[in-house]
Amino acid sequence: MSRPVPPHRSLVVRLLGTSVLIVVLSVATAAWLAAKTATRAAQEERGESLAGDSRIYDTLLGYAATHPAWDGVELTVQALGEETGRQVTLTTTDGTPIAATHPGAASPDRPTAVVDPLGAASGVIDPRAVGPYELTPRERAEQHRLAEQRVSCLRRQGIEATVHEAPNGRAVVRLGSRNPTPRADCRFRETTATSTEKLAVGDLRDRVTPCLRERRIGAIDLDYDLTWQFHDPEAPASRVDAQDCVDEARRAQLRPYVAEPARLYLSRPARPPTPVFDLSAGSTLRIAGATGFVLLVAITATLVVGMRLVRPLRALTAAADRATHRPEPVAIARNDEIGRLAGAFNDLAERSERSEAQRRTMVNDIAHELRSPLTNIRSWLTAGQDGLADLDQDMLRLLLEESGLLQHIVDDLADLADADAGTLALHPGEHDVAELLAQVTEAHRGAADRVGVAVRRTVTGDPVAVVDQARFRQIVGNLLSNAIRHTPAGGRVEVRARDDGGDLVVEVADTGVGLSSADLPHVFDRFWRADKARTRATGGSGLGLSIARRLAQAHGGNLTAVSTPGAGSTFTLRLPGHGRVAPIGSESGRRGVEPGVTRS
Structure with a gap:
């Protein structure tokens, strides 16, 4: 069990301390800046208000729409300047002054707007011009x-x-x-x-x-x-x-x-400097009250957020502590990082449960596969010892066959163990694919002839592969023996090889019974047989396809299968770049460890 987290190490305490520090610094800085620039900012904001500029323009536009000339506009301009705090200058289109709030003061280089009630430039006639x-x-x-x-x-x-x-x-x-x-x-x-x-x-x-x-x-x-x-x-x-x-x-x-069009110039008049700092006792109290309120809100929000963060983490920790052999899933539904962590934890628990089930199944399968030949050997030896059977050549042949089966299963398990551990040794070299396939097909032709299955080999072009020749023959041999075993008399098995965009592709296709869509994803599982009634003698050990796939991955490639019930199956071996060998422990060597079978 994990020990309690010290208070100074708690995530909530850290979040709370950080938030309080940030809030104190930000509020203090904001208060100082607000007190230093409040008066000046307020005056400048009023002077530069867009609403004030719009009011000046609209008032002068209405004057022009209701008067045939600009005579008498001086009082209106002065009133607008005093009301808005702006320097207002009105001139004719040729620059002759009409009225100004600050006569003689410099005006901007460009006019702010053109006052024309008839809208010759904008195309809109002011409705007040009647x-x-x-x-x-x-x-x-x-x-x-x-x-x-x-x-x-x-x-x-x-x-x-x-x-x-x-x-x-x-x-x-x-x-x-x-x-x-x-x-x-x-x-x-x-x-x-x-x-x-x-x-x-x-x-x-x-x-x-x-x-x-x-x-x-x-x-x-x-x-x-x-x-x-x-x-x-x-x-x-x-x-x-x-x-x-x-x-x-x-x-x-x-x-x-209406009056003739005129140019309107708006600018900020020179003002005496405003006080840099002006903070009364009432303002100080208001700032202090606002600071306390913000601190209270920040502390409350931090506590709420912190508890929401810590609660699912505690649930994950408790679930991990309760797990004796493997983690148990937790019910945490959140769409954030903690929710993703909970999802990954649940996936880990599910994979652990699945791996444990596979381990138990594999142990049972191994015990079953080893029990049959060991029982036979012990039965015959016991019968010979008790004088119930003669230890002649036939008896020795039977014992050798059973021990050979044991050795075959042990060798297959050793190959799988080496592949899983990343210690499978490969000795790659450049080899003629057609020659390697000829050796494999001829080695299995006798077994095919005994059950009445025709074996055909087709090699397109002259492909050359950099592979471990023994392991390559083992891959194709496992596929070929599996196809012969599941093809009835009169059927055929085809071994095809070709170059596909720089990759070596070897296909082993049969006209056998095929696999259903429910069985196809398990075809590379260890000790798995589509027909549960098949025995070791007729159905193999159930390790051949698993070993073939792991060897294909050790060469940097992959092995997939498609199948149609009643029409046969096709196993496809693809080695990238003509068999560039990748270490079994590398990422490319481990690619496709889970059965990624292509369904037909």
Whole structure:
């Protein structure tokens, strides 16, 4: 069992101490900087406020839209300068001064904006520039009377409405955004053009007509609110060109009623230096209170976060301490580093459990494989000792066969142990692949002929491999003997070799019974047989394919299999770069240790 963690080593204490130190330093620094620069920053922020600049521009733009000249603008400029704390300078387009808050002071090199109510550069005419469209007092009063009548009618229907005045004095009734559509009996003559508007619109129509003719655009119908539509909707025309004509005519019509464009210069006037440090007793108390509050929040947050971090770690530690032989899984669902650690811990526990199950199965299989020949040998020797059997040549042959089987199993287990330990010795050399395959096929031809299976060998090209010839023959021999054993009489086994993009590929294909998709992933497992009823005599020791794959990996390659039930199986040996041998203990030599079988 692990010992308790000392308090000064605890993760929570470390996080708490670090957070407190950081917060104290940051709050103290922020308080000092805030106290040192608060007054100056506030004054500069007010002076450089975008809202202040926008207010200056909008006020002067409205003045130009409602006055035919800039006469008398000096008082407005002075008031804006005092209100915003800015240096305001207004000049004509040729640089002649119009008004300034600081006469004689230097202005910026470039103007901040151009004040033009007709928007010759921007294309937008200020709505406050009404000119000849401004209603007379009598018309204004009549418009407001009609608008109020309409509002009263709408309210009797339960519809909210308000009266707003347009820049030219016209009363406009606005309905609520979610109100129902009013009945037709609430429409009054406030939407009809007045005499002043009719005269102005007629003058505008006369100004627009030459432009429309010049651009070959059909006639348009103008309304009192300066909206328009084509007189003949079917006539081809450009709405953009027509709108340009309307805008040009409006600018020409409004020009005598607005001021000429002017340049606006905004800058910061020279000010006396502000105090560097100004901190009252009230400010000191507020800073101290804020510092204490921030410290309290930081301590609370650190404790909460720290406990959330430590709780799963303690669960992992307890699970590891409870494990006598292997770790037990823990239930920690977190999407962070600790969650990943818990997932890796659970994977380790699962792999450990699987490895333990495989170990028990392998021990049982080894005991079973060794028990049969040992039992036979002991039975015959006991019978000979008791005089129940003669120790003749037949008896000796049987004993030698059983001892040979024992030796074969022991040798296979030794090869696997060396491969697992990374001590499998290889003696690579350059060899002719066709010659090596010929030796293997001829060695197994007798066994194939006895069961009526045809063995065919095909080598494409003249491949040369750098391999350990004994181990290479062992790989192909294990594959060939497995194929012959699982192919019924009359079937065939093909051994094919070719060069595939610089890799050596050897395939052993048979027309045997094949494997199901459920059995295929286990074909390289040790002591595994697809047919559990097969005995050692008919099904082999169950180690041949495992050894073949480990030897292939020792050569830097891999061994895979595809199979179709009832049609046969194909085992493919691929050695990269014509068999560049990798040490069995290296990363490339260990590649593919888990059975990565390709399914058909």
